[in-house]
Amino acid sequence: MKTAEILNKEKLTREDLLYLMNTEDPKDLNLIYEKAYEIKEKEVGKKVFYRGLIEFSNNCIKDCNYCGIRRSSGNVERFFMDKKDILESARWIYENNYGSLVLQSGERQDEEFILFVEDVIKEIKELSGGKLGITLSLGEQNRETYKRWFDAGAHRYLLRVETSNKELYKKMHPQDGKHNFENRIICLKELRNIGFQVGTGVMIGLPGQSTEDLVEDLLFYEKLDVDMIGMGPYIISDETPMGEEYRDKVMSKEKRVSLGLKMIALSRIYLKDINIAATTALQGLDPLGREKGLKAGANVLMPITTKDEYRAKYQLYNDKPCIDDTADQCKGCLAGRVKSVGDEIAYGEWGDSPHFFKRK
Numbered sequence: 001m002k003t004a005e006i007l008n009k010e011k012l013t014r015e016d017l018l019y020l021m022n023t024e025d026p027k028d029l030n031l032i033y034e035k036a037y038e039i040k041e042k043e044v045g046k047k048v049f050y051r052g053l054i055e056f057s058n059n060c061i062k063d064c065n066y067c068g069i070r071r072s073s074g075n076v077e078r079f080f081m082d083k084k085d086i087l088e089s090a091r092w093i094y095e096n097n098y099g100s101l102v103l104q105s106g107e108r109q110d111e112e113f114i115l116f117v118e119d120v121i122k123e124i125k126e127l128s129g130g131k132l133g134i135t136l137s138l139g140e141q142n143r144e145t146y147k148r149w150f151d152a153g154a155h156r157y158l159l160r161v162e163t164s165n166k167e168l169y170k171k172m173h174p175q176d177g178k179h180n181f182e183n184r185i186i187c188l189k190e191l192r193n194i195g196f197q198v199g200t201g202v203m204i205g206l207p208g209q210s211t212e213d214l215v216e217d218l219l220f221y222e223k224l225d226v227d228m229i230g231m232g233p234y235i236i237s238d239e240t241p242m243g244e245e246y247r248d249k250v251m252s253k254e255k256r257v258s259l260g261l262k263m264i265a266l267s268r269i270y271l272k273d274i275n276i277a278a279t280t281a282l283q284g285l286d287p288l289g290r291e292k293g294l295k296a297g298a299n300v301l302m303p304i305t306t307k308d309e310y311r312a313k314y315q316l317y318n319d320k321p322c323i324d325d326t327a328d329q330c331k332g333c334l335a336g337r338v339k340s341v342g343d344e345i346a347y348g349e350w351g352d353s354p355h356f357f358k359r360k
């Protein structure tokens with residue numbers, strides 16, 4: 001009864017969000033998902049936007065304690081796709097009418113890398129006659145770099161804050177002066193000022209993370225006035241410091257999936273007109289994770305379009321799904337998944353966040 005009452009409110013309070021976040025009763029959970037889907041339909045439609053994901057390099061200068069491709073990981077075969085391979089993937093994305101792509105990699109801040117990305121953005125724009133939307137997920141950079149990439153033609157940027165709890169953030173990163181919560185916030189603000197549509201997100205089910213923390217994450221999204229959210233469950237990566245410490249202590253898969261879905265639903269209910277992705281990590285823990293994400297209010301999917309030979313080398317966590325599939329297989333598989341939910345794929349559209357245009 002209380003759940004229904006809260007869901008009827010125009011604006012939820014912190015206490016309301018916490019109540020819903022702690023809800024476990026299946027009937028109440030259904031009410032939450034139904035409400036989120038209703039708001040999705042009203043605010044962004046029953047459409048799913050695709051962003052073809054090109055994970056073009058696993059070289060990284062950072063050492064995040066949870067990530068399988070962190071700098072210190074000795075067991076990773078490092079790769080850097082050449083321009084020809086990246087453009088080939090971009091052409092596949094364009095010809096398959098995906099509308100947008102995401103360029104993602106480990107973090108690098110050297111001029112050779114910055115220039116490479118700048119050129120790739122320009123060439124993708126050229127090969128698609130300006131039609132492909134370009135999102136970047138290339139970590140922390142300075143304002144000048146972000147501006148160069150924006151001027152080259154990228155228009156959306158994803159930079160997860162990982163958690164809005166500063167103490168937890170500290171525990172998840174080495175204290176070497178290079179992994180700094182405050183700098184991430186500065187980056188997110190620079191991106192906004194430059195004109196990017198800005199996305200952030202957190203990992204869910206982190207060791208030491210409470211449901212209060214997750215509610216604070218939702219309030220953080222609001223405070224930052226984000227346009228897009230990409231978040232998913234934390235998954236153990238064996239050879240990392242957190243993987244070693246928490247292998248047998250991390251919360252169950254079911255619990256992490258359930259919290260992940262609640263985070264999607266409450267983001268939709270609370271923030272309404274933003275873009276929300278159902279991420280691969282959700283499917284990593286539950287074969288139906290992405291469909292459930294769409295049902296809980298997500299409206300973006302990021303099918304992996306990384307060339308086959310590189311997929312298995314971009315292993316952020318154990319048992320990453322889809323690494324043995326080709327881009328064509330992923331396309332067919334996802335189309336079926338979207339249909340099963342009752343949504344429609346918005347082929348060829350950029351699918352920008354309505355929230356961004358309302359602010360302007």
Ligand code: SAM
Pocket residue numbers: 066067068104105106107137138139140158159160162202203232233234235236237281316317
């Ligand atoms: N290097 C860039 C950055 O960190 O923003 C982009 C690539 S990074 C691999 C993309 C995201 O992967 C990170 O923001 C993090 O949330 C996620 N990730 C890394 N390790 C993970 C893990 N073990 N479980 C779930 N997500 C993970």
Ligand code: SF4
Pocket residue numbers: 060061062063064067068069070071105106107139
């Ligand atoms: Fe590098 Fe990103 Fe992984 Fe951190 S999360 S180690 S920055 S790839």
